[in-house]
Amino acid sequence: MDFYKKRTPSAEMLALRSLYLRMGLADSDRNQYFNLIKGYQGEVLFDGMTKNLTCDCIILNDLLLSFGGNEFQIDTLMIYSALIYLIDVKNFEGDHLYDKEKLYRLGSDYELKNPLNQIQRCETQLHQMLQSLGWKLPIHPSVIFINPDFTLYQTPIDRPFLYRSQLNRFLQKLNQTPSKLTAKHWQLAEKIASLHQTQSKNTKLPAYTYGQLKKGNFCEKCESFSVTVKDRTMVCGTCEHKEPVGAAIMRAVREFGLLFPGERLTTNIIMEWCGIIPSKKCIQNTLGKHLEKCGVGRGSYYVFK
Ligand SMILES: [Zn+2]
Structure with a gap:
């Protein structure tokens, strides 16, 4: 089988x-x-x-x-x-x-x-x-x-x-x-x-805007937003679950991409979306590693490979 x-x-x-x-x-x-x-x-x-x-x-x-x-x-x-x-x-x-x-x-x-x-x-x-x-x-x-x-x-x-x-x-x-x-x-x-399709035409989600949504990473295990970053690890204050920070960022990026498929993925927007990642460099490195970079300098953004 x-x-x-x-x-x-x-x-x-x-x-x-x-x-x-x-x-x-x-x-x-x-x-x-x-x-x-x-x-x-x-x-x-x-x-x-x-x-x-x-x-x-x-x-x-x-x-x-x-x-x-x-x-x-x-x-x-x-x-x-x-x-x-x-x-x-x-x-x-x-x-x-x-x-x-x-x-x-x-x-x-x-x-x-x-x-x-x-x-x-x-x-x-x-x-x-x-x-x-x-x-x-x-x-x-x-x-x-x-x-x-x-x-x-x-x-x-x-x-x-x-x-x-x-x-x-x-x-x-x-x-x-x-x-x-x-x-x-x-x-x-x-x-x-x-022939499998990932999105159904019949899916009806409630209306939402970026401004309405709570920002921040949540724990992958218990979904608590009480998480902090220590070195290269995200630690949950509720269940103590640990996740590499790069994995947590990418989880948030995929979530953002799913909710806002038309929006450009930039370092700044992901920094704001994640909320708790203290270093812009860390976000930049993670995006650069997993996504494809388009454009240069301030106008650059990322797309899924
Ligand atoms: Zn947790």
């Missing part, structure tokens, strides 16, 4: 994290942010299970694809020689009810999006995309409810849902699926990975 494409936090989740920490979020955005974190944790948990598979398959995680103008997102795609597993991971928690193809929190009218609709749509799009690439592999879709504290009452037995108690057997099935991959399958995986 090979991971062809690894999972990373989405741009939306990272941007919401920055905004949450630097200006706070309204209730609906905060819920969206916490849901994204929870979903991501579930997906990472599932990655931890698939990484132990020994079968001959290629795993592509976390794909954002587009076909015929329609975006679709895939949590996990597993390519075997004669079939494809399409997997969506849900980290829902608590008691829920399945009623007339709708999903409710038990005892309330609160309706969740039915993951069945999502995965069926995804299957159709993927099928068309594969056809356009000259492939006709059958697709096996599954929605995995990974949280052991999740129950879904009254689900018809033929829905492609799997619960935590069924996961070991499902993983065994994945492992025992006969497969002999060829170079062509690897080309397909490469092609699909190359």
Whole structure:
């Protein structure tokens, strides 16, 4: 088994994290942010299970694809020689009810999006995309409810849902699926990975301006802004975590680039954005080392390589 494409936090989740920490979020955005974190944790948990598979398959995680103008997102795609597993991971928690193809929190009218609709749509799009690439592999879709504290009452037995108690057997099935991959399958995986987009067109972030946002570096571990720089190390006053100052600066630079993609990255703006780095030289050296410098003197700025 090979991971062809690894999972990373989405741009939306990272941007919401920055905004949450630097200006706070309204209730609906905060819920969206916490849901994204929870979903991501579930997906990472599932990655931890698939990484132990020994079968001959290629795993592509976390794909954002587009076909015929329609975006679709895939949590996990597993390519075997004669079939494809399409997997969506849900980290829902608590008691829920399945009623007339709708999903409710038990005892309330609160309706969740039915993951069945999502995965069926995804299957159709993927099928068309594969056809356009000259492939006709059958697709096996599954929605995995990974949280052991999740129950879904009254689900018809033929829905492609799997619960935590069924996961070991499902993983065994994945492992025992006969497969002999060829170079062509690897080309397909490469092609699909190359079509992955990093930014969704459907992402809606709350409005923000540079002036509104709290400046400063935060701890990568506990997200506290109570950090200080000592020699070449950033030290957290809350959890005592240490991070090389260059790494902390670059983390802040990537965050700035994500929030303000149109803005020029200059030493001065990063100095202000980081807030706590005492030496301009230190910022200059870090930017020079990791980014590409454009222009000279006072008008110079940096771009991502
Ligand atoms: Zn900390």
